[in-house]
Amino acid sequence: xTAQLSADSRVRFHPLATRPxxxxxxxxxxxxxxxxxxxxxxxxxxxxxxxGATIADAKRTADQSCDGDIDAxxxxxxxxxxxxxxxxxxQPVPADPVRPPSLPWLRPRHVAWLFGAPAVAGAAVLxxxxxxxxxxxxxxxxSAFFAVRWPGLNLALLAAIxxxxxxxxxxxxxxxxxxxxxxxxFGLGTRMFFLVAQTSVPGLWMAGRSIRLRVFAAGMxxxxxxxxxxxxxxxxxxxxxxxxxxLGQVALVALIGVLEQFAFCLRTDVFLVVQxxxxxxxxxxxxxxxLGYLVRxxxxxADPLLVxxxxxxxxVRLYAPLMAGxxxxxxxxxxxxxxxxxxxxxxxxxxxxxxGLAPARPAALADGAAALVVLAAFQVLLAVxxxxxxxxxxxxxxxxxxxxxxLPA
Numbered sequence: 144x145t146a147q148l149s150a151d152s153r154v155r156f157h158p159l160a161t162r163p164x165x166x167x168x169x170x171x172x173x174x175x176x177x178x179x180x181x182x183x184x185x186x187x188x189x190x191x192x193x194x195g196a197t198i199a200d201a202k203r204t205a206d207q208s209c210d211g212d213i214d215a216x217x218x219x220x221x222x223x224x225x226x227x228x229x230x231x232x233x234q235p236v237p238a239d240p241v242r243p244p245s246l247p248w249l250r251p252r253h254v255a256w257l258f259g260a261p262a263v264a265g266a267a268v269l270x271x272x273x274x275x276x277x278x279x280x281x282x283x284x285x286s287a288f289f290a291v292r293w294p295g296l297n298l299a300l301l302a303a304i305x306x307x308x309x310x311x312x313x314x315x316x317x318x319x320x321x322x323x324x325x326x327x328x329f330g331l332g333t334r335m336f337f338l339v340a341q342t343s344v345p346g347l348w349m350a351g352r353s354i355r356l357r358v359f360a361a362g363m364x365x366x367x368x369x370x371x372x373x374x375x376x377x378x379x380x381x382x383x384x385x386x387x388x389x390l391g392q393v394a395l396v397a398l399i400g401v402l403e404q405f406a407f408c409l410r411t412d413v414f415l416v417v418q419x420x421x422x423x424x425x426x427x428x429x430x431x432x433x434l435g436y437l438v439r440x441x442x443x444x445a446d447p448l449l450v451x452x453x454x455x456x457x458x459v460r461l462y463a464p465l466m467a468g469x470x471x472x473x474x475x476x477x478x479x480x481x482x483x484x485x486x487x488x489x490x491x492x493x494x495x496x497x498x499g500l501a502p503a504r505p506a507a508l509a510d511g512a513a514a515l516v517v518l519a520a521f522q523v524l525l526a527v528x529x530x531x532x533x534x535x536x537x538x539x540x541x542x543x544x545x546x547x548x549x550l551p552a
Contacts, residue, residue: 273371
């Protein structure tokens with residue numbers, strides 16, 4: 144920001160949206176998808192500033208309304224950092240360009256019917272039929288991962304199937320949001336050291352709870368419908384050979400995708416549902432801060448739970464040990480199982496390429512190369528995403544969390 148804030152400054156906001164949410168208010172800029180939670184006394188301050196008052200005059204108005212002593216200057220500085228302020232003393236505040244939503248051609252009328260009562264009932268019937276079909280063909284075992292005898296080609300097939308199901312999963316989140324007229328953005332992110340696709344829909348903070356829950360659950364419902372379809376084909380058509388193996392892969396990958404969502408220590412779709420039902424706005428970050436406070440226990444350190452609404456504190460205390468334990472289990476499984484598996488796959492692929500070069504075995508060469516290409520592509524994407532997320536000051540769009548600007552009183 145080129146302009147300097149002072150008590151006599153006047154600010155002009157970009158178009159903002161607000162709504163009450165328990166003891167706090169949600170304030171945000173829909174055009175950029177940046178939303179925050181603020182205490183109720185901040186609304187009087189925002190209204191006064193929006194009516195043209197100086198920061199000093201707005202502070203006096205807010206102090207009278209809440210019978211406190213608000214640090215308005217720091218609060219407005221936070222609003223500038225969030226991109227809510229368009230100008231200070233008629234001097235424009237530099238801002239990043241507004242990001243257009245993904246698939247802007249997709250309109251509510253195109254997808255609203257997918258979330259009406261008839262479609263929901265139909266989806267429930269299909270999922271029930273899928274469960275019956277799964278019981279008929281039997282639960283897929285470890286062998287269902289292998290549709291073809293070549294390990295590298297099989298890995299490439301699993302990657303392609305997984306990406307297709309994942310694309311439909313994220314599209315379902317976006318469609319559920321767009322049906323309610325809420326924009327969203329596709330992107331890549333990380334959960335711990337895992338690469339994930341994500342659909343950011345920060346505008347949901349202005350929507351009702353039923354819409355938010357619908358958007359959170361849409362991806363898992365998509366996965367379950369894919370699983371149901373594959374199971375019904377297996378049970379009714381009874382294919383053989385490669386076709387049966389591919390359908391088994393589809394069913395297994397889709398079902399694993401649903402089960403992975405229950406690792407809610409990683410802020411999955413189930414986590415967002417739990418956070419919503421618990422009435423929390425930043426459950427993961429609040430629990431992380433609480434765990435840090437418990438571990439350090441510095442003399443005189445303030446309990447971070449005291450700055451969040453009282454109604455959210457019990458949920459944070461319950462979730463914190465679950466998050467710590469879940470992350471410890473995931474680290475152990477990754478170190479003891481996933482990492483050795485990746486190393487073994489790379490070693491086998493290199494050996495296969497070497498053995499294919501010497502006696503000129505093109506099939507072995509292609510199989511080893513396919514495995515290396517798939518693994519390398521995911522690792523490169525993970526590295527780029529980590530660098531973008533943690534190696535710069537670029538703000539990642541909201542993925543179900545809200546920050547709280549400072550408002551000392």
